[in-house]
Amino acid sequence: MKENNRFKNSLIMLIVTIAVLFVLNRVLDDYKLRILNLCGIYITLGLSMNLINGFTGLFSLGHAGFMAIGAYTVAILTMPVHMKEMNFFMKPIVPFLANIEWSFFPALMMGGILAGLFGFLIGAPVLRLTDDYLAIATLGFAEIIRVVFTNTQSITNGALGLKGIPASTNVWWSWGVAIITVLFMVFLMEGSYGKAFNAIREDEIAAQSMGINLFTHKVMSFTFGSFLAGIGGGLLAALLGTIDPNMFRIVLTFNILLIVVLGGLGSIKGSVVSAILVTIAMEALRFLDESINLGFVELKGIAGMRMVVFSLILMGVVIFRREGLLKEN
Amino acid sequence: MLKIENMTMRFGGVVAANKFNADIEKGQIVGLIGPNGAGKTTIFNVITGVYRPTEGKIIFNPSKLQQDITRLRPDEIAKLGICRTFQNIRLFKELSVLDNVFIGNHLRIESNIFSSVLKLPKYRKEEKKMLDKSLYLLDKVGLKDEIDSKAHSLPYGMQRRLEIARALATEPQLLLLDEPAAGMNPQETRELMDFIREIKDEFDLTIFLIEHHMEVVMGICEEILVLDHGSLIAQGDPETIQTDSKVIEAYLGVE
Amino acid sequence: MGNQGLLQHLANGISLGSLYALIAIGYTMVYGILRLINFAHGDIFMLGIYITYYGVLFTSIPWWIVFIFASVFTGLIGLLLEKVAYRPLRESPRITILISAIGASFFLQNFGIVVFGGRPKAFPIPNVFNRVVKLGGVSISMITFVIPLVTLLLLLGLTYFITKTKTGMAMRALSKDYETASLMGIDINRIISITFFIGSFLAAVGGIMWGIRYPQLMPLMGVMPGLKCFIAAVIGGIGNITGAVLGGFILGLGEIMLVALLPKLTGYRDAFAFILLIVILLIKPTGLMGEKITEKV
Numbered sequence: 001m002k003e004n005n006r007f008k009n010s011l012i013m014l015i016v017t018i019a020v021l022f023v024l025n026r027v028l029d030d031y032k033l034r035i036l037n038l039c040g041i042y043i044t045l046g047l048s049m050n051l052i053n054g055f056t057g058l059f060s061l062g063h064a065g066f067m068a069i070g071a072y073t074v075a076i077l078t079m080p081v082h083m084k085e086m087n088f089f090m091k092p093i094v095p096f097l098a099n100i101e102w103s104f105f106p107a108l109m110m111g112g113i114l115a116g117l118f119g120f121l122i123g124a125p126v127l128r129l130t131d132d133y134l135a136i137a138t139l140g141f142a143e144i145i146r147v148v149f150t151n152t153q154s155i156t157n158g159a160l161g162l163k164g165i166p167a168s169t170n171v172w173w174s175w176g177v178a179i180i181t182v183l184f185m186v187f188l189m190e191g192s193y194g195k196a197f198n199a200i201r202e203d204e205i206a207a208q209s210m211g212i213n214l215f216t217h218k219v220m221s222f223t224f225g226s227f228l229a230g231i232g233g234g235l236l237a238a239l240l241g242t243i244d245p246n247m248f249r250i251v252l253t254f255n256i257l258l259i260v261v262l263g264g265l266g267s268i269k270g271s272v273v274s275a276i277l278v279t280i281a282m283e284a285l286r287f288l289d290e291s292i293n294l295g296f297v298e299l300k301g302i303a304g305m306r307m308v309v310f311s312l313i314l315m316g317v318v319i320f321r322r323e324g325l326l327k328e329n
Numbered sequence: 330m331l332k333i334e335n336m337t338m339r340f341g342g343v344v345a346a347n348k349f350n351a352d353i354e355k356g357q358i359v360g361l362i363g364p365n366g367a368g369k370t371t372i373f374n375v376i377t378g379v380y381r382p383t384e385g386k387i388i389f390n391p392s393k394l395q396q397d398i399t400r401l402r403p404d405e406i407a408k409l410g411i412c413r414t415f416q417n418i419r420l421f422k423e424l425s426v427l428d429n430v431f432i433g434n435h436l437r438i439e440s441n442i443f444s445s446v447l448k449l450p451k452y453r454k455e456e457k458k459m460l461d462k463s464l465y466l467l468d469k470v471g472l473k474d475e476i477d478s479k480a481h482s483l484p485y486g487m488q489r490r491l492e493i494a495r496a497l498a499t500e501p502q503l504l505l506l507d508e509p510a511a512g513m514n515p516q517e518t519r520e521l522m523d524f525i526r527e528i529k530d531e532f533d534l535t536i537f538l539i540e541h542h543m544e545v546v547m548g549i550c551e552e553i554l555v556l557d558h559g560s561l562i563a564q565g566d567p568e569t570i571q572t573d574s575k576v577i578e579a580y581l582g583v584e
Numbered sequence: 585m586g587n588q589g590l591l592q593h594l595a596n597g598i599s600l601g602s603l604y605a606l607i608a609i610g611y612t613m614v615y616g617i618l619r620l621i622n623f624a625h626g627d628i629f630m631l632g633i634y635i636t637y638y639g640v641l642f643t644s645i646p647w648w649i650v651f652i653f654a655s656v657f658t659g660l661i662g663l664l665l666e667k668v669a670y671r672p673l674r675e676s677p678r679i680t681i682l683i684s685a686i687g688a689s690f691f692l693q694n695f696g697i698v699v700f701g702g703r704p705k706a707f708p709i710p711n712v713f714n715r716v717v718k719l720g721g722v723s724i725s726m727i728t729f730v731i732p733l734v735t736l737l738l739l740l741g742l743t744y745f746i747t748k749t750k751t752g753m754a755m756r757a758l759s760k761d762y763e764t765a766s767l768m769g770i771d772i773n774r775i776i777s778i779t780f781f782i783g784s785f786l787a788a789v790g791g792i793m794w795g796i797r798y799p800q801l802m803p804l805m806g807v808m809p810g811l812k813c814f815i816a817a818v819i820g821g822i823g824n825i826t827g828a829v830l831g832g833f834i835l836g837l838g839e840i841m842l843v844a845l846l847p848k849l850t851g852y853r854d855a856f857a858f859i860l861l862i863v864i865l866l867i868k869p870t871g872l873m874g875e876k877i878t879e880k881v
Contacts, residue, residue, distance in 0.1 A: 187446045191452070192452075192459065195435065199435075206421065208379075212432070
């Protein structure tokens, strides 16, 4: 009975979401549509980080790196051959990548898989570390990826970045993936494996004494998280059309961490709401950084002000309301 | 069931267990007693793989098969059939009472993570079984009405029972209880003693327990090991132990 | 590469290593007591440089007095940072306090952008440091000598402080066994404040010399040195001051030598520290001089 009710409610939610998206997709202008897309992508990204940091209690700061892998994979695989020639004018692209042109879906999956594979490979050594060492090691890996992407000119075009990535991401892609991710997270966390992740977060020693293999479970969580981060990165690349290594600095990880912490560590609903709020707020507070002309008076924006506000919010939340802004009770 | 051979555990210069020997037979309730700081919990930690002993061997032989578990990880040891509770209660605090026990079942799961996410029939069947078992165990320990409460919201005595239920969910053959009666009043203590005997019979367990309540130890243990400063100083049935001069000395601190 | 070239690189490596060591000490001292990566430490370093910059340019106070005041002032900022961002969370889970540290770091960076402006500024170098010294046919700038010398003096002072003074001993007791030390009547808050002061003071001194060496100032300039110096502290064995110094030198010399010996890999210079970190963590997670900590069950 309870099960049935829940199914009905979820279905209604889903239909309403799709209907709202359908309407928004019609009425919004390009700029606002872009923000709507970003909301969807950040839902996926927020959940992917929440899986690792919130549900499993691992403190990973490697998200920007996984996103970079996804983004570059999608960019390189989907970019038309002539576009590649235009991009790689400094140093030609390696031959085996020069003539391929995949469609979006397989490229996106490949982005996720490569990011997940990378997460799996680095997970093996670093997940043996405890919280703060793990944080710095994952941060380190993300930086290594960025440095490598800056230097492997014949694959990534180096610091010049890639321009003219086919704009495949639309509302259906970004939100479709977001909805699937939400469902994935709900089902995962209801199941035995998700609960084992929670147990690890609560008390590693007790979890291990109850027969949970810490290492394999952490690797699973980390791999899934990095897969989803790769997918998010790929969607982002196909939304923006332009990427370069500097996009994937620590500040990107910080933005996602902000979403996760505001929504509450370990809360799916929280991450979804907070992804939407933070994305919109980031845009809405742009005026803090840029000057706006109100006709009669020009308000001077100050560069950096927006992030000052956001970092204060982040600290305020962890100091005064640790369970996140959006969690009930 | 369990053999500990010449086990020594050193932390830096401190010797927490010194050439400790024990042989626990199947179906027994064995007590481990000794003054505070005698190294009792250290022995549990070594058996369950939380610490690796500096020297010596731990042999687990529930059947004729002998297995050296000295170098195994805690989760591997739990899978073989040794589970424990903790002196200072280590529940999954923020999770529900039901989830705590449910997680105890996880080590025996056969479905992989994908069939769990996709809720494939095989997983559903397993989950149903795990859930039924958890509810049965919670009923057994008298927590059936609290299944949705968070573990840390339970009173102390209930938390101890929940820990036992969680340990039972792993289907152990050897159950280690670290001060199960700590903080309980005489009434609760008596109930606990009955409860321990009951689960021993029902689940065909061997029980090894650390306890300070002499009433419990003398009441239910068939064999008692006495530890002082990391060394075994006496061993035998309750009557022998109660009259042993070394034991009295260790407890009273005779100069 | 001839002997002279090698000597030049060695000198550069030692001076960079000294700077890393000075900043790494702050990480290691804080970690030793609070088990916290003070992510904002690199940004405190940045603040130290900017404070000095404004002090030298906009006051008529002699530069060396500005240097001292700026370092002390930065030390006080570090102390304040602990009070605001970390103290309220001392009993909270580690992940919470780490998030606060990251928040503090981003706050300081963006505060820097807002107040100092995002555009690079040139550090006003006092003329003394621009002199070039010739040594065995190699010309080495004055600052390359000054850096290791100042570092050495500060290290001697610090060693004296933590081994001979009461406060220093309390600090060591606290990092050895937090719980027992707090029961022994040590005023923990005071000791932690002093720790943050010293760490930030040393970071500022390192920052000023960094500014003279690499005179381009930017609000985000603390990020990379900050991360690298944390890595230096981990390599040496976090919590151990000698280890932090050792780690700083290994990293500084390693980076310079990598670029000198394998110029092709120059682009990977920033990745070097992280690769070294991961290698160390895999081989000896407690670092070269760290002790193993077992959790009590």
